[in-house]
Amino acid sequence: MPKTIVIDPVTRLEGHLRAEVTVDAVNGENQVVDAKVSGTLFRGIEQMLIGRDPWEAAQLTQRICGVCPVPHGVVAAMALEKAAGSIIPDNARILRNLIMGANFIQSHILHFYHLALLDFIKGPPMSPWQPQWETEYRINDADSARLNKRYIEAIKAFRQVNEMTAIFSGRQPHAPALAPGGFTTVPTNDKIDLFRRYSQTVIDFVKNTYLPDVEFVATQYPEYNQIGKGYGNLIAFGAFDLNGAGGKSFFHGGRIVQGNGQVQPMNNDAINEHVASSWYENSTSKSHPVTSATQPVYPKDGAYSWIKAPRYENQAYETGPLARMTINGLYKQGVSVHDRHKARALETLKLAEALPVWLDELNVGSPVYSSYTAPTEAAGFALAEAPRGALGHWIGIAGGKIAHYQVLTPTCWNASPQDDDRQPGPMEKALLGAPVQDTDNPIEVLRVIHSFDPCLGCAVHVCRITRR
Ligand code: NFE
Numbered sequence: 001m002p003k004t005i006v007i008d009p010v011t012r013l014e015g016h017l018r019a020e021v022t023v024d025a026v027n028g029e030n031q032v033v034d035a036k037v038s039g040t041l042f043r044g045i046e047q048m049l050i051g052r053d054p055w056e057a058a059q060l061t062q063r064i065c066g067v068c069p070v071p072h073g074v075v076a077a078m079a080l081e082k083a084a085g086s087i088i089p090d091n092a093r094i095l096r097n098l099i100m101g102a103n104f105i106q107s108h109i110l111h112f113y114h115l116a117l118l119d120f121i122k123g124p125p126m127s128p129w130q131p132q133w134e135t136e137y138r139i140n141d142a143d144s145a146r147l148n149k150r151y152i153e154a155i156k157a158f159r160q161v162n163e164m165t166a167i168f169s170g171r172q173p174h175a176p177a178l179a180p181g182g183f184t185t186v187p188t189n190d191k192i193d194l195f196r197r198y199s200q201t202v203i204d205f206v207k208n209t210y211l212p213d214v215e216f217v218a219t220q221y222p223e224y225n226q227i228g229k230g231y232g233n234l235i236a237f238g239a240f241d242l243n244g245a246g247g248k249s250f251f252h253g254g255r256i257v258q259g260n261g262q263v264q265p266m267n268n269d270a271i272n273e274h275v276a277s278s279w280y281e282n283s284t285s286k287s288h289p290v291t292s293a294t295q296p297v298y299p300k301d302g303a304y305s306w307i308k309a310p311r312y313e314n315q316a317y318e319t320g321p322l323a324r325m326t327i328n329g330l331y332k333q334g335v336s337v338h339d340r341h342k343a344r345a346l347e348t349l350k351l352a353e354a355l356p357v358w359l360d361e362l363n364v365g366s367p368v369y370s371s372y373t374a375p376t377e378a379a380g381f382a383l384a385e386a387p388r389g390a391l392g393h394w395i396g397i398a399g400g401k402i403a404h405y406q407v408l409t410p411t412c413w414n415a416s417p418q419d420d421d422r423q424p425g426p427m428e429k430a431l432l433g434a435p436v437q438d439t440d441n442p443i444e445v446l447r448v449i450h451s452f453d454p455c456l457g458c459a460v461h462v463c464r465i466t467r468r
Pocket of ligand 1: 065409455
């Protein structure tokens with residue numbers, strides 16, 4: 001008999017995700033035969049920006065999320081710079097790479113130790129480790145105790161990485177020094193020395209702790225090398241401009257179709273957002289972010305999410321560290337739950353080792369900001385990467401104010417609902433076929449979902465306005 005399980009909210013992720021899966025016997029094994037994931041909060045930031053000074057987008061869009069504010073601020077600034085036709089000084093480009101790199105690293109460490117690891121080990125009998133699903137945790141007591149201690153060690157590690165971002169951006173989260181045109185703080189020898197010292201600690205933590213722990217968990221649950229595969233369609237926009245001309249990036253963008261290894265070009269004109277399953281006006285469906293509107297309609301027949309369904313040539317794509325690393329030829333093992341964790345950890349090391357190199361390229365005393373003339377009628381967009389994958393901002397300016405704004409986040413790609421052709425989103429597809437041993441404790445569903453590191457705050461762009 002098929003059984004439908006609802007997990008609402010799915011915990012240990014950012015924001016609010018609801019998962020509804022149907023489990024049935026297939027060839028004698030209970031597995032997921034249908035999956036729907038929903039963003040259950042309203043997406044509001046774009047409307048809030050309408051009528052504002054374009055300059056404000058780099059600050060306000062950072063409030064979409066406390067985990068990845070830096071890429072939102074950087075991409076918003078880049079979109080306005082494109083609209084204004086302005087070019088930032090080299091120091092600002094390097095500072096952006098440094099604070100974005102540190103932001104990715106803190107997010108990845110936080111994800112593994114505080115959000116994903118407890119799917120695989122039994123925690124101590126106290127909060128915040130309990131309650132946990134009543135299921136078989138295969139890792140023995142001694143190794144579980146060792147890994148549980150990491151919970152605290154990882155807090156220390158990512159706190160320090162956040163401090164690295166704050167050294168150059170003024171504060172973390174939500175960097176005040178990040179502005180269209182460049183930075184409002186300057187690099188000094190003291191700041192550079194402190195950042196360099198912290199970089200070495202991070203490299204050591206990732207190399208000696210994070211990477212071995214990810215590998216160890218993978219050896220204990222080898223079946224997750226086969227579970228959670230999904231479509232095998234991977235997309236990246238690319239990020240970390242290395243030469244100022246936009247011609248050379250630390251991660252280039254591209255696509256891989258159905259895991260065939262061949263990297264195809266990525267052309268943003270081929271992106272559209274479907275809303276058949278989303279609580280938005282149907283007439284806006286399949287539009288490109290440069291024109292698409294965010295018109296809420298609730299309730300709506302057939303809809304089950306506040307997340308739109310971005311598609312590339314009307315196909316669903318997974319994005320994130322695994323997509324970036326695979327598209328850049330730096331990861332070649334496949335697509336699965338463990339592949340997402342392993343690629344994320346390997347990317348963390350690659351970025352941590354890049355930080356001191358970029359730091360050497362800063363020029364103390366050289367400019368960090370170029371002033372520009374704010375356009376009155378213009379449009380611009382910027383594509384880059386956030387920790388969870390491909391991120392784009394589109395801005396339209398009329399009468400000197402924001403007339404149009406669209407944000408396309410990584411979790412919109414990954415946790416998207418079914419599209420207009422009823423194709424499931426990447427996370428929904430990855431859940432199909434996942435075995436579920438005990439429908440009262442569907443831990444396998446959580447392991448697949450957490451491997452994507454979803455952030456629903458980003459996906460629905462929620463904003464809470466508190467009135468005094
Ligand atoms: Ni809220 Fe974010 C990242 C962005 S996820 S964490 O990474 O953009 O959609």
